[in-house]
Amino acid sequence: MTRALIAEDEPILAAILARTLQGLWPELDIVGTAPNGLAAVEQALALRPDVLFLDIRMPGQTGLEAAEELAERWEGPQAFPHLVFVTAFDDYAVQAFERAAVDYVLKPVSAGRLGKTVERLRALVEAPRAPAAGVTDADSLGQLLSQLQALLPAAAATERLTTVRAAVGNLVRMIPVADVVFFQAVDKYVNVVTTDGEALIRVPLKDLLPQLDPVQFRQVSRSMVVNMACVLSAGRDDMGKVTLTLRGRSDRPRVSPVYAHLFRQM
Amino acid sequence: MPSPIQSLFSRPRSRLRRLLADLPLSIAVSAVLAIFIGLVSGHFLENLLVSILIGLIAFTIVNGGRLLWWDRQSWGLREWAPFLALAIATAPVAHFTGLRIGGRLLGIPTPTLAEYPTPARMSMVLFTMLGTMMMIVLVKYRERVRRIEEEHAAARLRAEIIERQALQAQLRLLQAQIEPHMLFNTLANLQGLIAIAPDRASEMLDQLIQYLRATLSVSRAETTTLEQEFAAMQAYLGLMGVRMGERLAYRVELPLELSTARLPTMLLQPLVENAIVHGLEPKVDGGEVAVTAVAAGDNLVIEVRDTGLGLGQVHGRRGGGVGVSTTRERLEALYGERATITLAPAPPQGTLARLTLPLETTA
Numbered sequence: 001m002t003r004a005l006i007a008e009d010e011p012i013l014a015a016i017l018a019r020t021l022q023g024l025w026p027e028l029d030i031v032g033t034a035p036n037g038l039a040a041v042e043q044a045l046a047l048r049p050d051v052l053f054l055d056i057r058m059p060g061q062t063g064l065e066a067a068e069e070l071a072e073r074w075e076g077p078q079a080f081p082h083l084v085f086v087t088a089f090d091d092y093a094v095q096a097f098e099r100a101a102v103d104y105v106l107k108p109v110s111a112g113r114l115g116k117t118v119e120r121l122r123a124l125v126e127a128p129r130a131p132a133a134g135v136t137d138a139d140s141l142g143q144l145l146s147q148l149q150a151l152l153p154a155a156a157a158t159e160r161l162t163t164v165r166a167a168v169g170n171l172v173r174m175i176p177v178a179d180v181v182f183f184q185a186v187d188k189y190v191n192v193v194t195t196d197g198e199a200l201i202r203v204p205l206k207d208l209l210p211q212l213d214p215v216q217f218r219q220v221s222r223s224m225v226v227n228m229a230c231v232l233s234a235g236r237d238d239m240g241k242v243t244l245t246l247r248g249r250s251d252r253p254r255v256s257p258v259y260a261h262l263f264r265q266m
Numbered sequence: 267m268p269s270p271i272q273s274l275f276s277r278p279r280s281r282l283r284r285l286l287a288d289l290p291l292s293i294a295v296s297a298v299l300a301i302f303i304g305l306v307s308g309h310f311l312e313n314l315l316v317s318i319l320i321g322l323i324a325f326t327i328v329n330g331g332r333l334l335w336w337d338r339q340s341w342g343l344r345e346w347a348p349f350l351a352l353a354i355a356t357a358p359v360a361h362f363t364g365l366r367i368g369g370r371l372l373g374i375p376t377p378t379l380a381e382y383p384t385p386a387r388m389s390m391v392l393f394t395m396l397g398t399m400m401m402i403v404l405v406k407y408r409e410r411v412r413r414i415e416e417e418h419a420a421a422r423l424r425a426e427i428i429e430r431q432a433l434q435a436q437l438r439l440l441q442a443q444i445e446p447h448m449l450f451n452t453l454a455n456l457q458g459l460i461a462i463a464p465d466r467a468s469e470m471l472d473q474l475i476q477y478l479r480a481t482l483s484v485s486r487a488e489t490t491t492l493e494q495e496f497a498a499m500q501a502y503l504g505l506m507g508v509r510m511g512e513r514l515a516y517r518v519e520l521p522l523e524l525s526t527a528r529l530p531t532m533l534l535q536p537l538v539e540n541a542i543v544h545g546l547e548p549k550v551d552g553g554e555v556a557v558t559a560v561a562a563g564d565n566l567v568i569e570v571r572d573t574g575l576g577l578g579q580v581h582g583r584r585g586g587g588v589g590v591s592t593t594r595e596r597l598e599a600l601y602g603e604r605a606t607i608t609l610a611p612a613p614p615q616g617t618l619a620r621l622t623l624p625l626e627t628t629a
Contacts, residue, residue, distance in 0.1 A: 010451065011511040016458030036550045057447065059513075060550045088450035108454035 002125050005049040006033045007040035007066065008086065009058045013107065017053065017086070020111055024118045037061035041069050044081065051121055052081040057088070064148055071145045072222045072256045080144070082124055084117055142258045161211040164192050166199035173199055178216075181230045181246050182253065183208060185223040195248030220244065221256035234263035281333045288329055288405050289322065295401045296321025299393065312372055320364030324398045327356045329405060339413065353402070357395040361387070428599060435595040444481060445543075455509050470508050476501035483531065492559055492566075493525035495534050499557065502535065506542050513552025514542070524559050527566055528626045530600055536589035537570040537607075537619045545574020545617055553616065566625040573616040577609060590619070597623065 004021065008014040014033040021028055031047045034040040038060035044052055052070075054063035061069070067083055074080050085104040103117045164175040175192060184191045185205040192199045201208075209217075209225060220226050230247045234255065237243070242255040242263055255263060279287075300317035304310040331352050336345040362382055369376030377387075452474055459467035480498030496518060503516045534557070541555045553573035560567050590609060597605040605623035612618035 009513075010455060010509045012455045012458040012462075012508065013451070016454075016461060019461070038550065059548050059552075088454060089446040107450055108457040 001027060001029050002051060002121075003029050003031045003047070003049045004051040004053065005031055005040075005044055005047055005081070006053045007035075007037070007043075007058065007063060008033060008053070008055040009035050010055075011035075013055075017109060020109065020114055021053075021118070024111065024115050025122070035059075037063065037066040040066040041073065044070050045073060048078055049081050050079075050125055051084065053084045053086055055086045063087075068145060068148045069222065071148070071258055075257065082121055083144075084121070142261055145258050159211065160213060161208075164199075164201060166192055166201045168199055175199065177212065178227075178229075181227055181249055182251075183217075183225040184253075193249065193251075218259070218262055220259050220262070221254060224253055226253065231263075281337070285326070285329055285333060288401075289325070291404060291408075292321050292325035292329075292401050293318055295397055295404070299397050303393075312368070312374070315372065316364055316368035319368050320360050320394055321397060321401070323364050324356050324360035324394055325401050327360065328353050328398050328402060332402065339410075349402075353398050354395060357398060358391045360398075361391050361394045431595055432599040435592045435599070444478075448543075451509060452505055459508070466508070470505065473501040473504040477505060480535070481532065488531050489528045490531045491525065492520060492527045492529060495529065495531070496520045496525075496557070496559075499535055499538050502538065503542075503555070506547075510547065510552060513549075514546060515552075515554040517554065517556040519556070519558040521559065521561075524561060524566070526627050527559075527561075529566065529623060530596065533593060533596065533621065533623075534568060534570070536593055537568075537621065540589045540619070541570050541572035541574060541617065545572040545576070549575050561625055562622075564625055565622050568621040570619040570621075571612050571616065573612070576615055577611055577617050593621075597621075 002025075006014050006017055008017060014035075018030050018033065021030065028051075031049055032043050034043045037058040040052075040054060040058070040063070052067075054067060056063040058066070063085055067085075071080065083103075086107060086109070087104065088107040103120055105113055105117055161177055164177060164180065166173045166175060175194060179194045181193050181195060183205060184193065186200070188202065188204060189200045190203055190205050190208055192201055205223065205225065209219065212225065216228055217225050218228055226244065226246070230249075231244050232247055233245045235243050235245070240257075242257075242260045243252045244255060244263070245252065296318045297314060299321070300310075300314040303317065304313045307313065328349075332349060336349055338345070341349075362379070366376050368374075452470075456467055456470055456474070459470055476498060480494075480501070500518055503514075503518070507514050507516065538555065538557060546553050546555060555570065555572040555574075558569050558571075560569075590607060594607050597607060601623055605621075607622075608620045610618050610620070
């Protein structure tokens with residue numbers, strides 16, 4: 001039986017979407033409704049639905065951000081859920097998704113339009129998926145992720161950062177960006193790690209990322225951006241998990257499956 | 267005054283250009299004087315040429331001196347006294363030099379410096395002096411007229427700019443109010459309620475109509491009563507209450523004696539919408555918004571307090587957002603400095619928007 005999760009903050013809209021879906025697709029099992037973007041991720045990880053309806057504007061985080069987080073945290077043999085974005089107004093270019101294994105519907109949702117979505121989903125769910133676990137799935141997730149990240153509103157700053165200014169006591173340390181081995185998100189702060197020390201800055205990783213050279217600095221997991229020039233090797237353990245060895249550091253940071261393709265042999 | 271207006275008008279013309287621009291006037295005055303002299307003494311053309319020469323020389327010196335040393339708008343004794351002295355001293359010099367140059371050009375014998383002073387010539391010098399004064403008075407008069415015209419134009423431009431700003435604020439207000447997300451989500455809720463609770467749907471539709479009517483009738487000249495404004499706001503809060511369910515609580519307090527107080531339309535609504543859209547809607551647990559109105563002396567004070575995310579927590583909220591800057595511009599256009607709007611954190615969490623404006627009642 002196909003399982004669906006609905007993430008929608010407005011209770012009446014969640015109820016009516018569930019009701020309309022049930023009418024169009026009686027065999028669909030709606031396993032829950034999440035009232036915000038944070039709960040959407042947790043419930044999806046716990047309930048493992050096949051289909052996920054995500055409202056875009058939600059408290060906590062947007063549906064796009066929730067999908068991004070879920071893609072990074074999704075593990076295991078079960079395939080990533082099919083995504084359907086729901087929005088009241090087409091301000092994100094969600095129609096860009098139409099070719100991917102995802103769909104979008106506009107609120108107020110018309111039964112006719114939702115019927116088409118259901119048809120599409122049924123075809124996808126019933127068709128045998130490519131090998132569910134392992135490399136291929138992580139690859140398609142990586143693709144989905146980059147699609148999502150393209151949709152997320154980019155931070156305005158496009159100027160390249162050359163020096164990180166980090167307060168250490170009464171001093172402001174000037175750290176050349178090239179000397180940074182990795183940036184790690186810690187709550188609202190970012191830990192700037194070099195071969196000879198660490199410093200905290202009060203800039204969210206999301207805001208820092210667009211200011212870095214996208215070739216030299218790559219995101220390897222939700223909370224970590226690594227200087228590729230400092231990566232000595234990548235190791236894969238029995239579970240298929242990838243860890244990095246870095247120049248001048250003893251840390252062995254883990255690579256999220258969706259970014260594992262960055263460290264595969266040529 | 268705003269700088270764009272200043273820069274439009276006080277672009278100063280150089281002194282040389284002003285001097286040159288005034289020269290035709292000196293020629294005209296000299297010509298008129300020459301006609302008088304010609305009528306008395308004959309030799310019309312010779313007198314005209316010499317008179318214009320004298321006029322040009324005298325005017326260049328005196329007007330040049332004026333532009334160099336006393337170039338200011340209002341003249342007192344400190345300006346007039348040295349200026350008159352210069353004009354008096356210039357007259358004989360200009361007359362003598364003009365006479366000599368004119369004589370050279372026309373091939374007529376002219377007096378040397380030693381032969382120059384005679385009673386008849388002294389009266390011509392006096393005449394030159396009068397002519398010079400006339401020119402200066404004319405020039406000063408012309409400058410004053412021009413200055414007044416410029417001030418008028420600046421005032422007109424200023425009025426236009428303020429008008430345009432008010433209009434833009436108006437347009438932004440309209441655009442900001444009927445936000446597509448708000449409208450479509452409300453319609454989606456209505457659609458849902460029609461299926462599951464038709465009575466509540468009809469109630470919500472009433473609120474939507476009231477909200478749209480208040481929002482779309484916004485007009486700069488129009489004022490409304492606090493009672494009406496609070497009713498429109500309650501319609502909005504009712505809509506949001508249906509949409510957000512348990513996440514939204516609201517409290518509205520309007521003292522009876524203030525219900526007839528007048529205020530511009532749609533002044534309050536953007537503040538309440540800000541509290542919801544930026545404060546409570548994006549907050550996972552939601553919260554409460556409280557709207558109160560009180561009279562403080564001659565002023566009406568309206569407060570919108572929310573327990574939402576607070577200032578600076580949401581992108582685009584820094585500096586108060588579109589709603590607040592639009593409201594601020596409208597207040598400025600309508601009341602000048604007699605009205606204010608402030609945004610402050612409301613501990614323990616949330617934002618307090620306070621609107622102060624002159625209390626006007628319809629009695």
